[in-house]
Amino acid sequence: MKISKLSTYALIMSLSLxxxxxxxxxxEASLVTTDTAVTTPATETxxxxxxxxxxxxxxxxxxxxxxINELNSVPILMYHRIYDxxxxxxxxxxxxxxxxxxxxxxxxxxxxxxxxxxxGYRMMRLTDFVDGNIDVAxxxxxxxxxxxDGIRDVVLQGWNDDGSPVFEPxxxxxxxxxxxxxxPDYNVTATFFLxxxxxxxxxxxDRKVIKWMVDNGYDIGNHTKNHAKLGDCDAATIENEVGYxxxxxxxxxxxxxxxIVALPYGSPESMGPEKPQFDKIFEGTYEGFSxxxxxxxxxxxxxxxxxxxxxxxxxxxxRIRGYDNGGKEFDIEDNFKQLNDGRxxxxxxxxxxxxxxxxxxxxxxWLKNTFDHTVISY
Ligand SMILES: [Zn+2]
Numbered sequence: 001m002k003i004s005k006l007s008t009y010a011l012i013m014s015l016s017l018x019x020x021x022x023x024x025x026x027x028e029a030s031l032v033t034t035d036t037a038v039t040t041p042a043t044e045t046x047x048x049x050x051x052x053x054x055x056x057x058x059x060x061x062x063x064x065x066x067x068i069n070e071l072n073s074v075p076i077l078m079y080h081r082i083y084d085x086x087x088x089x090x091x092x093x094x095x096x097x098x099x100x101x102x103x104x105x106x107x108x109x110x111x112x113x114x115x116x117x118x119x120g121y122r123m124m125r126l127t128d129f130v131d132g133n134i135d136v137a138x139x140x141x142x143x144x145x146x147x148x149d150g151i152r153d154v155v156l157q158g159w160n161d162d163g164s165p166v167f168e169p170x171x172x173x174x175x176x177x178x179x180x181x182x183x184p185d186y187n188v189t190a191t192f193f194l195x196x197x198x199x200x201x202x203x204x205x206d207r208k209v210i211k212w213m214v215d216n217g218y219d220i221g222n223h224t225k226n227h228a229k230l231g232d233c234d235a236a237t238i239e240n241e242v243g244y245x246x247x248x249x250x251x252x253x254x255x256x257x258x259x260i261v262a263l264p265y266g267s268p269e270s271m272g273p274e275k276p277q278f279d280k281i282f283e284g285t286y287e288g289f290s291x292x293x294x295x296x297x298x299x300x301x302x303x304x305x306x307x308x309x310x311x312x313x314x315x316x317x318x319r320i321r322g323y324d325n326g327g328k329e330f331d332i333e334d335n336f337k338q339l340n341d342g343r344x345x346x347x348x349x350x351x352x353x354x355x356x357x358x359x360x361x362x363x364x365x366w367l368k369n370t371f372d373h374t375v376i377s378y
Contacts, residue, residue, distance in 0.1 A: 058138070058348065060378045063355060066139040068378075071356040071366060072345045073303035074129065075121070075335060076144040078262075078319040081151040082109045084170025094324025101323025101331070103151075106170035112322065112332060113179045116143050117186055119340060125219055126191040127258040130295040130314060132307045132371030137185075138349030141339075144304075145190035146297065146319060147172055148223055148262050153192055154199040154209055165212050173213075180217075193223035193262035193297075194245070207252050214256045221260045222246055222293070231267035235277035242293065243286020250289065259294050266299025270316060282315075301330045303338070306345050308354045310368045348376075 058068075085105040087095045094101075095108020104112075121143035122136050129144055136142045147153045155168035167174045172190070180188035192199075192213070198206035210220055224230065224241040225248075233241065242261060249257040261281055268278060282293045295314040300321035305312040325331035348355040354369065358377040361367045369375055 056349070063348065063376075063378045064357075067346050068139070068348045068355045069344075069346050069357060069360065070134070070348065070354045071306050071309050071360050073305060073339060073343050074134075074142050074144065074345045075116075075339060076126065076129075076146060076297070076304045076317065076319045077112075077322045077332075078297075078300040079104060079109070079145065079147050079153075079172065079322040080149050081153060082106050082170065082172040082175060084155070084168055084174075093326055096323055101321065101325065104322055106175055108324065109172070109322075110175050110179065113175065113186075116336075117179075117183055119336065122185070123187045123189050125189050126221075126260060127219060129304075129307060130260060130317075132373065133351050134307075134345075134347060135351040136347040136349070139346060141344045141346050145176075146221075146262065147190060147192045148264075149227070150192060150194040150197065150199045150223070152200050154201065154206075154213075156199070156201040156205055156209055159208075163208075165209050173218075176218075189217050189219070191219040191221050191258060191260070193221045193260075194249075195223050195227050196225045196245070196248070210252050214253050220249060220253065220257045221262060222249070222257070223262050224264055227264045229265050229267045230263060230278070230281060231265075231269075231275075233277070235280045238277055238280040239284040239286055242281055243284050243289060243291055246291040247286050247289040259292055260297065261293050261295075262297040263299070269298060303335060303343070307371070308368060308373070310366055312368065 081097075081103040083097050083103060083105055085097065086107050087105050090097050090105060092099060092101070095105040095111070097103040097105060120140050122140045124134065124136055124142045124144060126144050126146060128135065129142065134142055153172040154165075155171035155174070157166045157168055159165055167177070169175075169178070176188055176190060179186065199209060200206075201209065214220060222242060222245045225244040226241060228237065228241040230238055230241065246257075246259075268275065281296060284291060295317055297317045297319055300319035302318055303320060304318045307314075320332065320335045321330070323331050324333070327333040327337070353374045353376055354367070355376045355378070356367070361377060367375065
């Protein structure tokens with residue numbers, strides 16, 4: 001949870017910077033520019049400010065040289081099952097295991113992860129993204145991994161003497177753990193969206209696996225009880241589908257799952273007010289258990305908006321399908337080509353600030369500072 005610190009604030013910058021002032025109640029920031037360095041910090045606070053180490057400040061040239069831009073887009077990858085296979089063992093393009101590329105070989109998935117790292121992406125938790133808490137090192141770009149359906153993303157081979165699980169090396173967790181050991185600064189993590197069948201290793205085994213996962217840096221989210229197409233459901237059915245899964249996760253890992261729903265089939269694609277039953281995705285009660293949802297994910301094709309821009313919608317977060325289509329039609333290569341061509345979010349290393357070139361908000365209404373961060377345009 002993001003802690004709001006200041007109702008009003010000013011920002012000290014050592015060089016001449018444009019200064020934008022974000023406002024909690026007013027989503028559209030008003031532009032205040034200054035041509036000289038600001039020397040007086042605001043001291044008015046409305047809540048207790050936690051003791052933190054002051055974040056480093058950077059010059060305009062440093063922002064410019066690193067291309068810092070926190071209004072640009074973020075890749076949220078959508079994978080399904082990772083098969084313990086070589087690419088040559090499938091009859092489809094690249095590392096696809098099926099015609100549409102929803103499932104991927106372990107060889108291709110491992111190569112994907114190495115490639116994202118080499119391009120300067122670093123992983124972060126989806127739940128932090130939704131909270132506007134993007135904590136990625138200066139000059140690097142956030143990357144978020146998601147897995148839908150729990151189709152044996154975790155293939156359990158047994159248990160060690162200390163109670164920890166043994167996974168098949170080529171399943172999703174097997175590959176992720178290998179990469180985690182190899183690249184400590186990659187911050188390996190992923191969110192797995194589950195149905196009632198969990199990871200299909202058997203209920204008792206999977207309950208233990210899920211506990212291990214949340215203790216080891218992974219997140220578990222809600223993909224509805226029966227993989228229901230929510231756009232076709234009435235309010236009571238939605239409450240059963242969504243509420244059942246939250247209640248089940250609460251029993252397995254109390255308070256440790258994420259209140260995010262990956263919409264099966266991406267449906268409904270738009271949460272318009274004309275369909276009020278969709279409110280039940282976000283708030284409801286199932287067998288006496290009350291739940292809330294803070295975000296929903298669409299099915300995949302393209303990069304997500306930054307959570308700091310006008311068109312970002314936490315009820316329709318976009319994802320990239322993790323597949324290979326020869327660099328065409330929004331496959332991984334196509335999406336990353338677009339991202340790397342000036343559209344990628346590049347972090348200033350401070351989760352409490354939003355930094356971007358002033359030209360990117362020249363319309364005055366592209367920035368949307370709902371998280372009450374300090375805003376720096378340059
Ligand atoms: Zn699904």
